[in-house]
Amino acid sequence: MSTVTVIVGAGQAGCDLATALRQHGYAGRIVLIGEEDAPPYRRPPLSKTYLSGDTAEEALYIRPRAAYDKQDIELRTGVRVTAIDRAAHTVTLGNDESIRYDKLALTTGGRPRRLPLAGADKPNVHYVRTLADINRLREQFRPGRRLVIIGGGYIGLEAASVGIKKELQVTLVEALPRLLARVTGPELSGYYDGVHRRHGVDIRLGAGVEALEGGERVESVVLQDGTRLPADLVIVGIGLVPNTELAEQAGLEVDNGIVVDLYAQTSDPDIVAAGDCTNHDNGFLGRRVRLESVPNASEQARVAAASICGKRVPHAGVPWFWSDQYDLKLQMVGLSQGHDRVVIRGSMEADSFAAFYLKDGVVIAVDTVNRPQDFMLGKKMVAARLVVDPAALADESVALKSLAA
Numbered sequence: 001m002s003t004v005t006v007i008v009g010a011g012q013a014g015c016d017l018a019t020a021l022r023q024h025g026y027a028g029r030i031v032l033i034g035e036e037d038a039p040p041y042r043r044p045p046l047s048k049t050y051l052s053g054d055t056a057e058e059a060l061y062i063r064p065r066a067a068y069d070k071q072d073i074e075l076r077t078g079v080r081v082t083a084i085d086r087a088a089h090t091v092t093l094g095n096d097e098s099i100r101y102d103k104l105a106l107t108t109g110g111r112p113r114r115l116p117l118a119g120a121d122k123p124n125v126h127y128v129r130t131l132a133d134i135n136r137l138r139e140q141f142r143p144g145r146r147l148v149i150i151g152g153g154y155i156g157l158e159a160a161s162v163g164i165k166k167e168l169q170v171t172l173v174e175a176l177p178r179l180l181a182r183v184t185g186p187e188l189s190g191y192y193d194g195v196h197r198r199h200g201v202d203i204r205l206g207a208g209v210e211a212l213e214g215g216e217r218v219e220s221v222v223l224q225d226g227t228r229l230p231a232d233l234v235i236v237g238i239g240l241v242p243n244t245e246l247a248e249q250a251g252l253e254v255d256n257g258i259v260v261d262l263y264a265q266t267s268d269p270d271i272v273a274a275g276d277c278t279n280h281d282n283g284f285l286g287r288r289v290r291l292e293s294v295p296n297a298s299e300q301a302r303v304a305a306a307s308i309c310g311k312r313v314p315h316a317g318v319p320w321f322w323s324d325q326y327d328l329k330l331q332m333v334g335l336s337q338g339h340d341r342v343v344i345r346g347s348m349e350a351d352s353f354a355a356f357y358l359k360d361g362v363v364i365a366v367d368t369v370n371r372p373q374d375f376m377l378g379k380k381m382v383a384a385r386l387v388v389d390p391a392a393l394a395d396e397s398v399a400l401k402s403l404a405a
Contacts, residue, residue: 003028005308006091006099008081008246009107010034012042013275013297013304015062017105020305022071030073031099033091037078038131039065044294046134047158048324052165053138057131084250086268103308106258106266106273107301108243110292115150115236119212124233128155129240137235143167145232148221150209152179154323155237157192161325164199171202171229173209173221183321185336187355188367191348192325199326204229240292242277255279257290262314264304272307274300283316284383285335293321318383327351331375334365334382343393345400346371354378361387377404 005021007014010032018032034040041060049055068075080094090098112127114120126137141147147163149156152174163170174181178189179196197203208224212234221229242257253259253267257279264272264280275297279290299317306313320333328351339357346353354374357365363386366378381388381404392398 003102004100005030005103005105006101007032007105007107008091009109009243009275009277010036010040010075010077011107011109011275011297012040012062012294013109013301014105014107015040016298016301017107017274017305018068018073019063019071020302021308022073024305024309024311026305026309028102031076031101032068032073033076033079033081033093035078035080036130036132039063039068039075039077041131042294043129044322046131047128047155048162050131051128051134051138051141051159052162060131081246084246084271086250086271089270102270104271105304105308106247106271106277107275107297108246108258108273108277110240110242110276112236113239113241115209115212115238117209117212119214119218120236122212122214122216122218124217124231125212126233126235128159128235128237137233140233141166141168144169146230147171147233147235148173148229148231149235149237150221151235151237151239152176152203152205153182153237153239154180154321156235157196157325158323159235159237160196160201161199164201164326169202170200171204172196173204173207173223173229175206175208177206179203179205184332184367185339185342185355185357187342187344191369195326195328195351240276242279242290244277247273247277262303262316263307263312264300264315265307272304274304280315282319283314284318289319289335291319293319295320318379320379329370329372330367331372332365332367333375333379334363336365336367339364341390343390345374345394345396356381356388356393358388358390361390363388374400377401380404 040062083092112129145168147168147170149172180189210224211222212218213220244254247258248254258273260278260280262281276292303315323330336357341358343356352370354368363381368375
């Protein structure tokens with residue numbers, strides 16, 4: 001009898017894991033199960049070009065449906081897994097169907113953190129995670145409408161840039177003292193604050209939300225200082241909650257995500273996990289971390305596939321991320337937390353620069369705006385843990401390539 005691998009979650013990690021299994025020569029049955037009706041698709045464009053209407057739905061698909069048939073991958077969409085029986089090696093679906101597995105992969109992703117206020121479920125309050133979310137939201141993006149965005153992270157800022165492009169009146173509310181506070185340093189926060197204000201976004205920092213007022217729809221967002229912001233629609237972008245319920249119910253170790261080791265292995269030898277839902281050992285960082293990014297999901301999926309095939313490939317990738325706002329391409333590599341010095345190369349005023357984050361002289365992270373070559377060299381520097389001369393790093397007459405060698 002051939003072996004069976006069931007993959008629960010048909011996002012980036014699930015799709016890449018299924019593909020990687022075949023690339024490793026896995027000849028058994030592969031069942032890829034997703035709750036959404038659409039085939040696996042790329043989520044990053046949802047808050048960017050798909051929201052703006054510049055990208056069609058089919059262009060988001062990671063692979064055409066025919067590709068799954070070609071590789072003999074059973075793609076089951078619009079189906080929910082309700083339970084895992086580890087002893088019986090089965091998963092139960094929402095229609096009470098049961099599927100036996102030899103190996104199980106959990107790539108369940110995450111869901112938007114909900115605003116814990118009355119009225120947060122009204123029809124003009126939107127979250128950004130799925131195609132269905134954006135299809136509902138796009139209908140409301142009409143010129144002149146008053147959009148209030150709660151949350152000054154990537155999702156909020158990307159939505160703000162699309163709102164401005166679509167000629168909405170945009171107000172963004174952030175509870176912390178600066179934008180992007182959880183992911184970057186004050187220099188980049190200040191830069192993006194200026195960018196959005198120049199484009200017409202009304203930014204309120206250090207502003208907590210007290211209430212959502214209105215009848216059937218939210219009509220105003222009330223801040224903790226009593227300010228009332230009129231709203232025709234509201235977008236909430238305050239973080240992601242990992243989908244760990246299935247793992248918890250099955251008795252797997254969970255701690256801010258499904259706990260996995262360097263090889264994407266859970267506390268059960270026959271179950272791996274990958275992507276946004278995991279709290280993983282990262283060989284490069286030398287510590288546990290939960291990352292929400294496509295590159296991490298893809299690499300961890302490949303690691304998980306190797307483990308299923310009996311190969312030991314540790315997860316040791318350098319974290320990297322990107323964001324598109326207006327005509328600015330932000331690319332980030334490494335994690336800047338704990339840095340003791342920032343070196344700016346280029347010009348913030350000209351919207352072309354790189355911020356290098358150093359700790360004890362070592363480059364631990366790089367943020368670049370409209371500098372793809374600097375980003376690629378920055379990845380090498382971070383991966384190599386290079387010690388650099390800050391003065392040379394800031395001096396554009398010194399070729400960055402020579403410093404990265």
